[in-house]
Amino acid sequence: MDFPATADIVIIGGGIIGVSTAYHLTRIKAGKVVLLERTQLAAGATGMSSGLVRMHYDNPIEATFAHESFDTFQHFNEIIGGDCGFVRTGFVRIAKPQNLSRLKANVAMMQDLGIDTRLITNDELKAMAPYMTTEDFTVAAYEPLSGYADPHLTTMGLAGAARRQGAQIMQGVEVRGIEIAGGRVQGVHTSRGNVATPVVINAAGPWGALVAAMAGIGLEITPALHQATILETPPDLPTPHLTFIDRINGVYGRPETGNLTLAGTSGGEHNKVIDPAELDSFGQAPMPHIQFQALERLCARIPVMETAPVRRGHTGAEGYSRDGHALLGPAPGIEGFYLATGMSGHGFKEGPAIGRTMAEWVVHGRSDVVDITPLRVTRFAEGQPYQGPYAYQ
Ligand SMILES: Cc1cc2nc3c(=O)[nH]c(=O)nc-3n(C[C@H](O)[C@H](O)[C@H](O)COP(=O)(O)OP(=O)(O)OC[C@H]3O[C@@H](n4cnc5c(N)ncnc54)[C@H](O)[C@@H]3O)c2cc1C
Known part of the structure; x- marks a missing residue:
């Protein structure tokens, strides 16, 4: 060229x-x-992105960006042409108990923006996803249409x-x-x-x-690391299982192609800050101690994951503003x-x-x-x- x-x-x-x-x-x-x-x-x-495609945000600008983008993921072939690998799994966001009133207010804010989301009780989630523990919260936010795509x-x-x-x-x-x-x-x-x-x-x-x-x-812009862990999905889970963000345990998960599950964690050393000069040299291999903690957190929400062999993982870097x-x-x-x-x-x-x-x-x-x-x-x-x-x- x-x-x-x-x-x-x-x-x-x-x-x-x-x-x-x-x-x-x-x-x-x-x-x-x-x-x-x-x-x-x-x-x-x-x-390196985990590719979660959901619309839940705690501010109207990003909820609008995610909502407006969702149409493109959902109808990629018609709008852009070709396949973006979007898979609808349903999405649930579990908030820390101290954020319960904020969760309710944000779901109402997103409904006003036209986003298909609603509150569900822990019993409703248990009926939908019997593989999840649901005793540590009362309600969660649910998006029936969301899922993940291939970056x-x-x-x-x-x-x-x-x-x-x-x-x-x-x-x-x-x-x-x-x-x-x-x-x-x-x-x-x-x-x-x-x-x-x-x-x-x-x-x-x-x-x-x-x-x-x-x-x-x-x-x-502070570059920080973020790691994804990829495990075999235990046979007890449906295919595809729910995509979720669990703020109580600090973990998210979604199905991955090939009967796998992708999990990520956040907070503290899980988002290790690096110098911009390191962006070209940081190791992309998964760090074992982060992987172990990811497993622990995942098992706290989906206990049967204890039986899941880890297949691979990777570390990426993202730029964060203040x-x-x-x-x-x-x-x-x-x-x-x-x-x-x-x-x-x-x-x-x-x-x-x-x-x-x-x-x-x-x-x-x-x-x-x-x-x-x-x-x-x-x-x-x-x-x-x-x-x-x-x-x-
Ligand atoms: C592990 C991980 C998981 C994530 N999971 C999710 C998720 O589930 N959902 C979600 O929404 N987001 C997720 N993110 C965040 C998301 O991936 C990023 O916000 C997004 O990809 C940023 O895109 P970008 O185009 O801004 O940057 P990038 O994808 O980093 O693109 C910047 C490009 O600029 C190029 N470049 C840099 N300097 C120069 C130069 N001087 N000249 C020419 N080219 C240059 C680089 O090579 C690079 O390709 C995740 C991020 C990570 C790391």
Whole structure:
């Protein structure tokens, strides 16, 4: 593929956010769109994602992103073309007892947004999933339509559709500098040459702060590790079993292709912070002590998992902002530089809608999806980190 000397818009990063933005920009015919990925598509957080596709959030912006994206996962072939590996399993979120009133308020908030979710009692969950322990809570949030999707297939599907609409997607091209003159973006310097462009979108995921620094912008994005453990599903469980997030035990799980179950854990050493310089060198093999704790937590919710052999696992890195929400919108003081980074653990399921939001922002200066000004990058300096009215504690 010829290296492009010019572009109307350059996207840095070929994860779910970059390819979705490329898809939506070309869908609305925003001009010549070039996506530059330094290794291969889905090489970063996206390729490691556990792929949970659910809509439960404790704030309306992310619930809206997840809801808007859900349609794309559910009807991927009709909307994008091809298969994203979406499997409907039903999803349940078990909250800590001290968050019960917040859980109820958030389910009501999501119902107002049109999300198919409801409260179920522990007895109802027991009837639905007899393999789960249900004595330690009274009600949980349930989404009958949710499940999981394949992050690689989703990324490739969106990239393929973006290419068919005219996007140029270059892999193995690292952006090494962003040229700015007179307060405006002029172009990017890469490992293959320069691209002149008036618009650059930073979709570099956990590398987002490193890319922003090329434009002289300081971003607080903390890279942290997250591990997935993959076990054989015991025969006592139905196929597919429920997808769930259990905040009491700090574990989530979902079925995985091949009669397997994927589990992940969070909190403390389960999200070990690393230096941005380590993003290219951290070990992707599973850490045995985290794997052991994941098993313990999983068995606390699904006791029969005690019999499940561990088959494999992996460790990925994700970029977290200080308030746990993405940094979205124009970068302050540099015309033509946009941020879509710091997804803070939510980017896969929200990617289709975030890509649309970014495309609309670049072209129209606003988006019909949702108002993203609460996620502006300057919110921390202004003392206004974002949180929903019923944020979990
Ligand atoms: C183990 C794990 C499990 C997860 N589970 C879930 C889940 O169940 N559901 C969910 O919604 N989210 C989940 N997440 C979070 C989700 O995967 C991320 O939020 C999302 O993938 C981020 O996508 P991205 O496109 O912003 O970043 P990435 O996928 O990291 O993409 C950034 C890309 O930028 C490229 N890049 C960086 N620097 C440069 C440069 N200088 N030049 C060119 N290219 C560059 C990188 O190579 C990379 O491919 C999980 C994350 C991890 C790590």
